[in-house]
C-alpha cells in the first residue's frame with residue numbers, strides 16, 4: 001500500500017465504534033471536489049428521506065407511505081396507533097416463538113414465500129443460524145414441482161413436528177399459493193391436520209388471511225401495507241422465522257435502529273449510507289453504467305448479494321423517473337463470496353471487461369473459538385484476510401475500483417445494521433437520480449403474460465381432443481384463430497407431452513413445424 005493510499009484511507013474512512021463498522025472508499029477513484037459537487041443534491045436527498053420517514057406518500061404510484069424505518073423505531077411512526085401496533089406486534093412474535101420453542105412440539109419450519117417474503121428470512125437464517133438452533137428451517141420459494149418434492153422429501157416423517165409459515169404480503173401471489181397447496185397436500189397424505197401447523201403472515205383481509213381465518217390456522221401475523229416486500233425483513237415476514245430459529249430479533253431491530261440514527265445525520269461525509277450512495281453514483285455516473293459486485297468474505301453472508309440484488313435492482317431498476325422521462329435506471333448486482341469466487345469469475349474482474357465496481361464485506365472476527373495454525377503462526381482466518389486484501393489490491397492495480405465495508409463481528413445487531421445501511425443507501429441514491437424506489441411496475445408485465453399463457457392451456461387441449469390423427473402446433477393455432485400465439489401453443493403442447501399430462505403425446509417427432517401432437521387413451 002502506498003503512503004498516499006493510506007492517507008486516502010484515513011481521510012475518507014467512515015467509522016462507527018458502537019457498531020464496530022467501517023466504510024472504506026479509498027479505492028474508489030473519485031476526483032477531488034466530488035463530495036462538494038454532490039453536496040446540494042445530497043442535502044435534497046436527506047430532506048426527501050426525512051419527509052419519507054415522517055409519513056409522506058413517498059410511493060405515489062401506489063399511494064403508499066414507506067414505513068420500513070418505523071419497524072425498528074416505532075416512536076417515529078406518524079401516528080401513535082401505528083407505533084403501538086408495531087411494539088405489540090414484536091411482543092406477540094417474540095412470545096409466540098418462545099412458546100413454540102419451549103413446548104418442543106415443533107422441530108422444523110417450512111417457510112413458504114417468494115421475493116421479499118423469502119429472501120430476507122433465507123439470508124438471516126443463513127447468516128445467524130447455528131447447528132444447535134431450536135428449530136431447523138427449509139424454504140419453498142418457487143413453483144417448481146421438483147423443488148417442492150425435494151424439500152418435502154427431506155421433511156418426510158417429520159411433518160408432525162413441522163410448522164409451516166406461509167408468507168405473502170398481497171396474499172395472492174401464485175408461487176407461494178401453489179407451494180402452500182402442495183404442502184397442504186403432503187400434510188393430508190400424512191394424515192396430519194394442516195391448519196394446526198400453519199401460520200399466515202400477510203396483510204389483514206388478503207386472500208391468504210381469509211383462508212387462514214376460515215380454516216382456523218394456528219396463528220396469523222399482520223404485514224403492513226406501507227412495508228414493501230424487499231424491505232420487509234424487519235416486519236413479521238423476517239421476525240417470525242428468525243425468532244423461531246432462536247435469533248435475538250430485538251438485537252436485530254436495535255442494530256438497524258442504530259444504523260438509522262447514524263445515517264439520518266446530514267453531515268454527508270460522516271453518514272455511511274450517503275457515502276455509499278455517492279460512490280454508486282460516482283462509479284456508474286448516476287446511470288448505473290457499472291455493475292455492483294458484492295464480495296463478502298464470510299460463508300454466512302453468501303446470500304447477501306442475492307438479498308441486495310432484489311433490494312437494489314427492484315428498487316432502482318426503473319424505466320421512468322419521477323418527471324415521467326425515460327431514464328432506464330438501475331444498478332446490476334451480483335456476487336457470492338470470497339475467497340471462493342477468486343477461483344471462478346474474479347479472473348474476469350481483474351483482467352476482463354471493466355464494467356463493475358466491487359464491494360468487499362469483511363468480518364474481522366474469524367470464529368467463536370480459537371484457531372489452529374495451518375502454517376507456523378498463520379490461521380485460516382489470516383488466509384481469508386490475505387485473500388481479501390490481495391484481491392482488492394490486484395483489482396485496484398488494474399484500474400478496478402472497490403469499496404470495503406467491515407464489521408468487527410457478525411451478530412444479530414450488526415446484521416440489522418448492514419441491512420439498514422443498504423436500505424437507506426438505496427433510498428438516497430433513488431433521490432439522487434429522482435426515481436420512485438418503492439414500486440415495481442415491471443414485475444406486473446411478466447405476471448400478466450403468465451396468466452394469459454395459463455388461460456390458453458384449456459383451449460389447446462380442447463382443439464386437440466377434436467381430432468384423432470394429431471395436429472401440429474400451427475394447425476392448433478390456426479383452428480383457435482390464434483396464429484400469433486403459435487410458439488406459446490407449441491411450448492404448451494411440448495410440456496403436456498413430456499409430462500404425459502391429459503393423455504397428450506407426440507405422435508411424430510421432429511422439428512417444431514412438423515411435430516404432431518394427439519390425445520391418446
Ligand SMILES: O=P(O)(O)OC[C@H]1O[C@H](O)[C@H](O)[C@@H](O)[C@@H]1O
Pocket residue numbers: 114115116117167168169170171172173176229230314440443
Ligand atoms: O409477498 P408477496 O405479496 O407474495 O410478494 C412477493 C414478491 O412478489 C412480487 O412480484 C414483488 O415483485 C416482490 O417485491 C415481492 O416481494
